[in-house]
Amino acid sequence: MKIAVCVKQVPDSWAEKKMGADGLLDRASVDSVLNDLDEYAVEEALKLVEAHSPTNEAGEGSGHTITLICMGPEKATEAVRKALSMGADDAIVITDPALAGSDALATSLVLAKAIKDGGFDLVICGTESTDARMSVIPAMLAERLGFAQLTFAGSLKLEGSNISIARQTEFGIEQMSAPMPAVISVVEKINEPRYPSFKGIMAAKKKTITTKSLADLGIDSQSAWSKVNDSALRPPRGAGVKIVDEGEAGKKLVEFLRERKLV
Amino acid sequence: MSNVLVLVDHIGGVVPRAVGELATFGKRIGSVTAVVCSSQSASLIPQLSSFSIDKVIVCEGVEFEKYSVGATAQALQQVVAKESPRAVLITSSARGKEIAGRLAVRCEFGLITDAIDVSAEVIATQSVFGGSTTVHSSISHGVPIVTLRSNSVDVQIGSTAPVIENLSVSYDGVDKAVVTSLEPAVKGGRPELTEASIVVSGGRGTDGNFAPVEEIADLLGAAVGASRAATDAGWYPHSNQVGQTGKTVSPQLYVACGISGAIQHRAGMQTSKTIVAINKDPDAPIFDVTDFGVVGDLFAVLPQAIGALKAD
Ligand SMILES: Cc1cc2nc3c(=O)[nH]c(=O)nc-3n(C[C@H](O)[C@H](O)[C@H](O)COP(=O)(O)OP(=O)(O)OC[C@H]3O[C@@H](n4cnc5c(N)ncnc54)[C@H](O)[C@@H]3O)c2cc1C
Numbered sequence: 002m003k004i005a006v007c008v009k010q011v012p013d014s015w016a017e018k019k020m021g022a023d024g025l026l027d028r029a030s031v032d033s034v035l036n037d038l039d040e041y042a043v044e045e046a047l048k049l050v051e052a053h054s055p056t057n058e059a060g061e062g063s064g065h066t067i068t069l070i071c072m073g074p075e076k077a078t079e080a081v082r083k084a085l086s087m088g089a090d091d092a093i094v095i096t097d098p099a100l101a102g103s104d105a106l107a108t109s110l111v112l113a114k115a116i117k118d119g120g121f122d123l124v125i126c127g128t129e130s131t132d133a134r135m136s137v138i139p140a141m142l143a144e145r146l147g148f149a150q151l152t153f154a155g156s157l158k159l160e161g162s163n164i165s166i167a168r169q170t171e172f173g174i175e176q177m178s179a180p181m182p183a184v185i186s187v188v189e190k191i192n193e194p195r196y197p198s199f200k201g202i203m204a205a206k207k208k209t210i211t212t213k214s215l216a217d218l219g220i221d222s223q224s225a226w227s228k229v230n231d232s233a234l235r236p237p238r239g240a241g242v243k244i245v246d247e248g249e250a251g252k253k254l255v256e257f258l259r260e261r262k263l264v
Numbered sequence: 265m266s267n268v269l270v271l272v273d274h275i276g277g278v279v280p281r282a283v284g285e286l287a288t289f290g291k292r293i294g295s296v297t298a299v300v301c302s303s304q305s306a307s308l309i310p311q312l313s314s315f316s317i318d319k320v321i322v323c324e325g326v327e328f329e330k331y332s333v334g335a336t337a338q339a340l341q342q343v344v345a346k347e348s349p350r351a352v353l354i355t356s357s358a359r360g361k362e363i364a365g366r367l368a369v370r371c372e373f374g375l376i377t378d379a380i381d382v383s384a385e386v387i388a389t390q391s392v393f394g395g396s397t398t399v400h401s402s403i404s405h406g407v408p409i410v411t412l413r414s415n416s417v418d419v420q421i422g423s424t425a426p427v428i429e430n431l432s433v434s435y436d437g438v439d440k441a442v443v444t445s446l447e448p449a450v451k452g453g454r455p456e457l458t459e460a461s462i463v464v465s466g467g468r469g470t471d472g473n474f475a476p477v478e479e480i481a482d483l484l485g486a487a488v489g490a491s492r493a494a495t496d497a498g499w500y501p502h503s504n505q506v507g508q509t510g511k512t513v514s515p516q517l518y519v520a521c522g523i524s525g526a527i528q529h530r531a532g533m534q535t536s537k538t539i540v541a542i543n544k545d546p547d548a549p550i551f552d553v554t555d556f557g558v559v560g561d562l563f564a565v566l567p568q569a570i571g572a573l574k575a576d
């Protein structure tokens with residue numbers, strides 16, 4: 002089995018994020034990390050391989066490979082290292098100045114081409130990148146690749162070449178199944194991502210990260226289909242009232258709600 | 265006059281109010297055509313009568329339930345080809361966004377998700393970075409596809425009966441992922457989380473006892489939410505989780521009880537109009553975003569508030 006795991010580098014969730022003058026997220030001013038929701042995708046890929054490996058381990062001798070695919074700036078390789086140290090085998094990082102400001106259509110086009118070139122059976126994604134928060138890339142990849150779409154998986158089972166998942170959305174839980182090839186996205190309840198071991202961190206230093214440009218993928222310079230016209234900081238919330246309960250706080254709370262005509 | 269397509273979502277055969285919101289936004293742009301893709305259209309169409317809808321296009325078929333997202337995107341593409349709309353509006357649910365994404369790829373149209381407003385010129389407003397920044401965006405390629413968060417606008421009531429039109433659609437090798445069974449999200453007597461104008465949520469601080477949270481919620485006509493700590497502990501279903509990996513809510517009033525206010529929780533509730541919190545810890549980060557904060561024990565404060573509300 003050849004598994005691709007799509008991982009993105011994002012600004013640290015705790016960092017203050019702001020817009021640059023160009024209408025794009027100002028990425029230079031914040032620390033970048035591996036999108037934490039993608040750690041669940043890496044973990045699920047590792048668990049799949051371990052369950053179907055003669056050595057019960059991922060990596061060489063398992064008969065399967067896990068390749069990370071990441072589109073982003075050059076320094077995205079730092080985030081990719083973390084996923085490699087969890088146990089993925091190698092990585093492809095697509096980086097090109099023309100990709101700055103890509104939207105979901107452009108991103109999915111680039112990722113789909115890299116996946117097609119690699120001849121993968123299975124693509125595993127997180128459900129959402131914590132910066133863009135669109136939750137559309139996995140569905141777009143399924144559409145572009147003509148792969149089965151098995152997204153928002155809360156559990157996953159592989160039998161032969163058939164995959165079944167429990168899809169968890171606001172509709173409830175849908176049991177779905179499809180033969181490979183498929184694009185899967187996993188919700189964070191599916192597993193508990195492992196911490197990279199010291200051995201894993203050392204091994205990751207020697208793993209191959211292949212950097213590709215748009216020209217390497219044979220894609221013309223890709224612009225976005227949507228654009229930000231303007232952005233403004235929302236006026237900060239007026240400093241709220243904070244009271245310490247001295248026996249009357251419940252009543253005061255109701256008074257506040259009445260004043261605001263909320264009850 | 266230009267024409268706007270609105271996709272009719274439904275959950276277990278019930279059309280959510282969010283579809284009425286889409287129609288309300290659509291009216292600003294042009295005449296509104298609702299698109300129903302379902303095997304249960306006969307029961308869905310009457311539910312549209314109170315919304316501002318001029319025409320309904322019905323694509324009847326079992327494919328939509330069997331193949332989930334892929335078939336609906338294909339049907340919509342064919343409706344788009346026939347109607348040449350000025351815009352396509354879809355609800356910002358997990359499923360709605362996936363349909364929008366696949367449609368955008370199929371048609372090569374630009375896509376904007378999670379908008380909270382859209383103007384007559386199809387300029388969308390989004391609230392990003394946890395509500396700290398407001399962005400206006402537009403589409404530079406093709407027909408704009410915009411997904412809109414529910415609870416963004418008051419639903420305008422319609423008066424005229426819409427024209428109903430049937431369209432038979434074809435599918436090329438539909439998505440091979442088949443839905444084998446569906447366990448619908450359990451609906452209690454309370455309003456839907458994303459549609460409620462008031463949400464009361466409980467966290468680890470409830471220690472598993474949601475009774476006071478539910479009692480005040482019912483008095484206020486509110487939906488009940490939960491932090492991930494509460495859903496992980498099994499105290500409340502995952503479908504009630506508010507936050508980055510749960511639902512995004514934007515009610516008139518959000519009441520957080522025993523919730524610390526981690527960034528992942530705030531990502532799902534920070535755009536609420538008024539935020540109230542009850543927490544024992546004066547330094548809990550939730551107080552950074554509250555309009556009215558109570559430092560205190562929820563098991564003392566809530567019962568007193570319930571008493572005061574009942575005293576009406
Ligand atoms: C990938 C990822 C995704 C996540 N997604 C989400 C998400 O979607 N939604 C979400 O909520 N979280 C999410 N989290 C978890 C988040 O980081 C926090 O761990 C979680 O929100 C904490 O829940 P809590 O506030 O209920 O618990 P805690 O942080 O433990 O806070 C409990 C609070 O209750 C107070 N308290 C205790 N007893 C009382 C009492 N009697 N009266 C009043 N106050 C009391 C305490 O002072 C404390 O502040 C996610 C985390 C990760 C890593």
Ligand SMILES: Nc1ncnc2c1ncn2[C@@H]1O[C@H](COP(=O)(O)O)[C@@H](O)[C@H]1O
Nearest residue numbers: 007008072126127129130135136137138
């Ligand atoms: N630039 C990217 N590089 C690699 N994977 C990505 C990228 N953007 C999104 N993804 C994948 O798609 C998922 C959903 O992202 P999004 O649609 O942006 O919310 C993420 O969890 C990743 O697995």
